[in-house]
Amino acid sequence: MAVPIIQLNAISKSFGGIRAVESLSFSVNANEVVGLIGPNGSGKSTTVNLLSGALPLTSGEIFLDGQQISQLPENQRVSKGLARTFQTATCFTGFTTKEQVLLGCFSRITSSNIGSVFRTRASRTENERQTKKVAQLLELVGLASAAEDPVESLSSGQQRLLMIATALASEPKLLLVDEPAAGMVASERKALGDLLLKIKAAGVSVIVIEHHMALIMEICDRIVVLNFGQKIAEGVPQEIRTNRKVIDAYLGENH
């Protein structure tokens, strides 16, 4: 059996008396897009925050590509191949689209070479590589023509695509995206679905939180459903669509 890209072993998170995530276990394999769905407050964003290291675990273990990462700080998880976007769009005002993606590249530059970044030949080669990578990522997400535009001039849908490009700049094995379609119109959602499938085809596994069920059902290989912090179902889209517990807890109100 191949080692999963990410494996969660009974992870839990309590905020005071609130059990936001309770003994959650699932894994994501190479070449998989896994959807994480559930009602508001069911623990989806908390799960992403636990995976990324934005929040410490109350208990449980997380393995990235077979390696325990449960205690690692966020930046070390990024350099080991875990990248995320946020539920609330957070672009860096004052930068151009291109510059923001370049910032995402810096998690790949080590502290030993950061001082020499603009001096040595090796770092000039590295700079050229980054410039090329940024252009490719902007092309991938459909923002090539906005490369020189200030990020504040982008629509909210475009800013979400920019966040995905920025996250991909760290060359992750796993991308976590929290509600990427929020604020997008139908055509943008369609493009987003295509983009996430292209990202998978490029060899990056994806965990996607999303409320748009048509999008989730179309792009996910598997879906994990949360309710009150617990996993109530896991399966391929067709199984989830017809699962009685899922319909009662979540899909009933959405359809």
Ligand SMILES: Nc1ncnc2c1ncn2[C@@H]1O[C@H](COP(=O)(O)OP(=O)(O)O)[C@@H](O)[C@H]1O
């Ligand atoms: N930083 C926090 N402090 C206290 N409670 C929190 C915090 N973050 C989330 N919660 C609570 O944890 C539960 C799960 O929240 P969240 O993971 O944001 O749900 P979802 O993303 O599924 O809507 C909710 O009851 C929420 O109020």
Ligand SMILES: [Mg+2]
């Ligand atoms: Mg959330």
